[in-house]
Amino acid sequence: MLGKLVLIAAIAFGVALKLGFIPDVLTGLSSNHDHSPLDRDLQPRESVDADGVVREKDAGTTGGEFKFEEDGDIENDDYAQSSIYAILYAMYKNTPNLVSPLGIKYQFTFNTWGIAPSPYPVEDPQRHGKAAYAALVTQPPAVEYAEKLGKPLEIMEIGCGTAAGANLITREVWPTSKYLALDMQQAAINTCNMIHATPDNPGLTCQLVPNGVGNDGNKAPREDSSVDFVVISETHIADIAIGDLEKAIFKEIRRVLKPGGLFLWGNAIPTRVWEEADVALPEIGFELVNSFNHTKGAVIARDEDYDRVEAVMDQLLAPYPVMKLPYFGERCHKVGERLIANFYRHPGTALYLKMVTGYDSYMHQAWKNVK
Ligand SMILES: C[S@@+](CC[C@H](N)C(=O)[O-])C[C@H]1O[C@@H](n2cnc3c(N)ncnc32)[C@H](O)[C@@H]1O
Incomplete structure (x- = not known):
């Protein structure tokens, strides 16, 4: 059933981008609940931007102009933390056996960008x-x-x-x-x-x-x-x-x-x-x-973590059949990937660039x- 939640979320994102909606999935889920059933909360709401851009921001106040489709940027007022975490924690729980690029099996539990250098061994994915x-x-x-x-x-x-x-x-x-x-x-x-x-x-x-x-x-x-x-x-x-x-x-x-x-x-x-x-x-x-x-160590940590986060994105999204649908699959994958990448300050995302620039x-x- 967890799969359904993420599946619907992914569809919502894909449709949202195609049609120019921001779905309620970013704002409508309750944090006081371990979401496993399909929720009626996951309904699209009003159109916000015709070309599928979630938000464009004022360079003077936010550090640059970022677009969701390119760098996965989602501003804080575009989502309720409770909703986004409800999705992410459901995804992690649904994919308990991730495999790092070095072949180490682990469960994604640290929701942490982290810092370098790390005193923990390079084989440790977290x-x-x-x-x-x-x-x-x-x-x-x-x-x-x-x-x-x-x-x-x-x-x-x-x-x-x-x-x-x-x-x-x-x-x-x-x-x-x-x-x-x-x-x-x-x-x-x-x-x-x-x-x-x-x-x-x-x-x-x-x-x-x-x-x-x-x-x-x-x-x-x-x-x-x-x-x-x-x-x-x-x-x-x-x-x-x-x-x-x-x-x-x-x-x-x-x-x-x-x-x-x-x-x-x-x-x-x-x-x-x-x-x-x-x-x-x-x-x-x-x-x-x-x-x-x-900050410098945090940027290095994101660089060193690049391959693992790429693998995480593939592995978190792979189980959902919607990702294999013609046209929609590719778009859903891209949206899901951008969302996760932005959350992990992955190189190339708005949040990564904000650390690089200080x-x-x-x-x-x-x-x-x-x-
Ligand atoms: C990015 S996650 C980080 C989790 C953890 N610190 C880690 O590094 O793995 C942020 C967490 O803070 C929680 N959170 C944010 N504001 C909170 C508050 N006011 N009270 C309790 N939890 C909160 C969210 O639910 C989310 O699980």
Whole structure:
């Protein structure tokens, strides 16, 4: 049945491009549900652009003019995160046995672009994502904090996805830690509970926060002043601006952090948004205690990961018979491929180019809660 979801999504995309529609598949799926049945949400809506261009943007504000058909660019307001992740997590679950170009079998669990160089072996298909998580939680102030604490760390992550990073941390990086991994996608939490938060990894708990932390006043499920580290790694938080949602999330992070606790934040977002954060976080009681620009390494990671992502796109899309239909198949494949490529900042996509030009910066930062 999962196949049907993606199949219909692909048809919707193909038809959308042909007819100039943006389908509701980008906005209409619920994150609080593990989508497997065919959903009536997947209906096309109003035409937006006659030539099939999803969006053309103002070079002054977005870093360039990008077209969906060429570089797969989809702006944040073209889709609801919840819908796009519902599709992606369903696809991953539907294709549990991917094979890397080096012949290694694996499940796609890191939704992470990642950084280079990676301390993990070249044979590890998700080595750049692992490198990003490991470096984020071992920034110098975090190591110093853990050494001083002298007892297991209490960690909370917002936007854990399948909790692949949380799994790495609880098994290898900070193996005694108690880690609460939160996400707004039921499918991601299900995968976490199936393969990561297993009895042999008792430190890890995964939990759904319906509609996400900070949305509609949603709180993080932790007591005040109870957490040593809050981790956010490569979520869409703050990818346009520091707005009301970001402020609500930052407030929640500050509420749950112990005095002196650290907010460990890693992401590739517009450089100007990092500058906005530099103002917004101190205003509510955070102090920047570490900042490292990984943008060059993030571009290298995407280059090194090129063959694997190409293989992922083929393998994720191959199972769907629609891809083999005359005319529509080719278009569906192209649209699906562009969508996935853009999501992984694949070389040639708008998001990759934004890192090359420095419009987006991939930063690792540590913010101390100075209560
Ligand atoms: C790009 S994925 C990254 C997942 C994970 N950090 C990784 O690197 O594999 C972003 C994730 O953040 C989640 N997310 C975004 N905003 C959230 C919020 N406010 N509360 C909880 N989860 C959120 C999404 O559902 C999605 O699973």
